[in-house]
Amino acid sequence: MLTLVLIQAVADPTGLLALVGWSGAIPSFDAGLWSFAPYLVFLPVLLVALWWVSARAGEWFWTLTAGIVLAVLLAQSATAFVMTWDLAAAGSAASFVAGKAIPAALIVAALTRWLGGPVSRRRLEPGPVWPPAVLFAGLAPLLAGLWWTGAAYAPGIPAARPDRGLLSVVIALALIAGATALSLRWMRSRVPGVLGGWLAALLAGGLVGLVQAVIGFAVDGGLSGDMWPLMVAYIAVADGLAFGACVGWIVGIGAVVTDRVAEGRAARAPQVAVAAVAAFALVATLVLPGGNSASAEAAPPAGMLRASASVITDGNGNQVLLRGVNVNNLVDFYQPRPDVPATTPLSEADFAGMAGYGFNVARLNISWSALEPERGTLDPAYLAQIGDAVGWAKKYGIYTVIDMHQDGWWNGPTEEGTTCRPGTETMWGYDGAPEWATITDGAPRCQFTGRDISPAGNRAFQNFYFDTNGVQTALAETWGKLAATFADEPMVAGFDLLNEPGFGETAPVTTSHQLASFYGQAIDRIRAAGAEQIMFVEPSIFWSGLGFDTGPTPGFTDDRNIVFSPHLYAESITMDRSLGIPAIVSLERQFTLGQRVAADLGAPLWSGEYGYWGEDDDVLARLVRYADAEDAHMLGSAYWVWKQACGDPQNGIQPVGNALMMQNCDGSGELPPKTELLDILSRAYPQAAPGVLTALEADGARLQLSGNTTERSCGLRLWVPGSAKPAVDVTGVTELEITSVPGGWSVTGCADGDYTVSTR
Known part of the structure; x- marks a missing residue:
């Protein structure tokens, strides 16, 4: 096993496999214990656990395989615990490594049985199985917490979480108990003692995951054509294995105690005790608060948007839809060629142009490296540029979401003379952090398949997540200073705290637990600065590449004025497109998954980025599908x-600058806009609607919507594109006005109760 670990470490420059x-x-x-944990914790725990399972479960191929999986998961969990001192994070980390543990276990077990010589196999009496099984079902969900079942689980999949309701909890506990009893009967006839029960719990967790996957296939659109059912199956089984590995000691100890009590002719005592514990656990599971235990809703000052x-x-009393574009003109990009500018100048005319397409939000990308080139001091000239952009947007009725942008952590390229390991190659820089906040510990700036998988970039993110030299605290403090500048500006909709956070070296510890810690710290600094705008929080870069991820750990903040903001790039830049395989997550499904995670966080959903580019014949068709799904949700x-x-x-020095407003790279200036895309993006929509929307459908200037408001409101405001004045039909709407604006029409009115609006 140690040989396999060493071979993998040398062969895999990314650490992902x-x-x-x-x-x-x-x-x-100086960085902390986390930098040594993979070597000083993972390897010793792995070797000790391997010795134990080899001695007690090594006679059978399948029991040895299960034992090796258990050893790997325990080693990973112990490593994560030492890094975070958080049991839930440790459990979640164990599930993440299951995909590596199973093939490694099969290889090592096969070689062991092939080269290990003859063994003497014997069958044992499994002993009573139901008392430890019921004990496990009753106590384990309370010990495991929310890490065992996350947002990938659709409503209808049984899970022992109080927020899923009584029926879900009862079915889940019954599944756990039944799978554990079945596994105990098989495993303890082959492996004695505590280990036999522990391995039975591991197997039971996997079986429960399989059942959940089958149910998920039935209730979560298993025949929709994407690969999501396979992802659910993998996640459910991996979570189940981690669940059994981390808390399966309950079964092992319970089985041994039950055996000894039964041998003493007091066989009914454990059943009575276990039944009492299970009843208590069920009641506690239903009474204890769930993952979304939100505090009272925040109340920002009048005129400011809020979640x-x-x-x-x-x-x-009006729901607001923010639809617009990203503005990257202020990003401090790496410049591949000194004679070709990396950004175009930003001007008031840009925002006038956005308003002409009905856009009411600009996600303003900024760079930490330009904002704080020297630690502790914000650059006044750069602050002025941000202020100008916010002011121009406000003049044209456009909200601003200020986004701390990064791609690949910082804008440094591969240094000259760097030797990239096999499988990686030299790379350009991109954008993000200043040099003083970039700590790579000597890892090479080389890329594997793309900028977001780089040893140096991953290490820089790892140091950020664990606050080496206070770099995470520094960014949180910077956010406080920046937010204070715009604290009184209601047209700043909010602050996007970090664009597409990298996964570092120890996901999901970094991508959930540590990312959540940064978000919590940054939010505290911003609120302390007096800024009450929305906090936009993103999941890691995994979401942009896969179409799903877990997001920050639920409950990371008591602040309720947050919005979950993944980048919905399914069927665009997700890895399935580059690999030429079916969609991992379909374009339509990504909205459902995003709302599922948002619900776990108790937050609305808003996508900070999406897009479709290139010469593929179906670019427009995919954008139409996105628009239809966005309207439907x-x-x-x-x-x-x-x-x-x-x-x-990011453009790669192409003949044109590939955006909505095209640039001719031969020096002759701007090209005509991408009208075929803009026709879709500028379709009619409600910029504000009284109460809540209940249905929405649009195509160009044609719009149909319905809504409901409990109090009369005159906040209805629609955008309708085109030069021809639209015909508008309404029910439940009064004081209707249709006003010509640049690029189209503004439709306003007052609504009370149920209402509908249609335009044509």
Whole structure:
């Protein structure tokens, strides 16, 4: 096993596939224990556990395989615990490594049985199985917490979570008990003692995951054509295995105690005790608060947008849809060629142009490296540029979401003379953090398949997540200073705390637990600065690449004015497109998954980025599907991107700058806009609607919507594109006005109770 670990560490420069990866970074005690944990915790725990399972379960191939999986999961969990001192994070980390543990276990078990010589196999009496099984079902969900079942589980999949309701909890507990009893009968006839019960719990967790996957296939659109059912199956089984590995000791100890009590002719005592414990656990599971134990809703000052349950509102009883574009003109990009600018100048005319397409939000991308080139001091000239952009947007009725942008952590390229390990290659820089906040510990700036998988970038993110040299605290403090500048500006809709956070070296510890810690710290600093705008929080870069992820750990903040903001790139830049395989997550399903995670966080959903580009024949068809799904879910988003300079490293120095406003890279200036895309993006929509929307459908200037408001409101405001004055039919709406505006028409009115609006 140790040989396999060493081979993987050398062969895998990213650490994504290896049990213990080595990026080339040099561990340092100055960084903290986390940098040594993979070597000083994972390997010793793995070897001790392997010795135990080999001695007790090594006679049979399948029991040895299960034992090796258990050893790997326990080693990963112990490593994560030492890094975070958080049991839930440790349990979640164990599930993440299941995909590596199973093939490694099969290889090692096969070689062991092949080379290990003859063994003497014997069958044992399994002993009573129901008392420890019921004990496990009763106590384990309370010990496991929310990490065992996350947002990938559709409503209808049984899970022992109080927020899923009584029926779900009862069915889940019955599944756990039944699977554990079945596994105990098989495993304890082959493996004695505590280990036999523990391995039975591991197997039971996997069986429960399989049942959940089958139910998920039935209730979560298993025949929709994407690969999501396979992802659910993997996640459910991995979570189940981690569940059994981390808390299966309950079964092992319970089985041994039950055996000994039974041998003493007091066989009914354990049943009575177990029944009492199970009843207590069921009641406690239903009474204890769930993952979304939100505090009282925040109340920002009048005129500011805010999160209210599952929607964004204006504080006056109106739901607001934010639809617009990303603006990257202020990003401090790496410049591949000195003679080709990496950005285009930003001007008031840009925002006038956005308003002419009906856009009411600009996600303004900014760079930490330009904002704080020297630690502790914000650059006044750059602050002025941000202020100008906010002011221009406000002049044209456009909200701003200020986004701390990064791609690949910072804008440094591969240094000259760097030797990239096999499988990686030299890379450009991109954008993000200043040099003083970039700590790579000697890991090479090389990329594997793309900018977001780089030993140096991963190490820099790892140091950020664990606050090495206070860099995470520094960004939180910077957010406080920046937010204070715009604390009184209601047209700043909010702050997007970190664009597409990288996964570091120890996901999901980094991508859930540590990311949540940063978000909590940044929110505290912003609120302390007096800024009450919305906090936009993103999941890790995994969401952009896979179409799903867990998101920050629920409950990371008591602040309710937050919005969950993944980038909905399914069937666009997700890895299935580059691999030529069926969609992992369909374009339509991504909205449902996003809302599922948002619900766990008690927040609305808003997509900070999406887009479809290139010469593929189906680009427009995919954008139409996105628009239809966005309308069906009554959501907003920001398209990537308004303009893209010819020297932008993301553009790759192409003949044109590939954005909505096209740039000719031969020096002759701007090309005509992408009208075929803009026709879809500028379709009619409600910028604000009294109460809540209940249905929405649009195509160009044609719009149909319905809504409901409990109090009369005159906040109805629609955008309708085109030069021809629209015909408008309404029910429940009075004081209707249709006003010509640049690029189209503004339709306003007052609504009370149920109402409908249609335009043509």
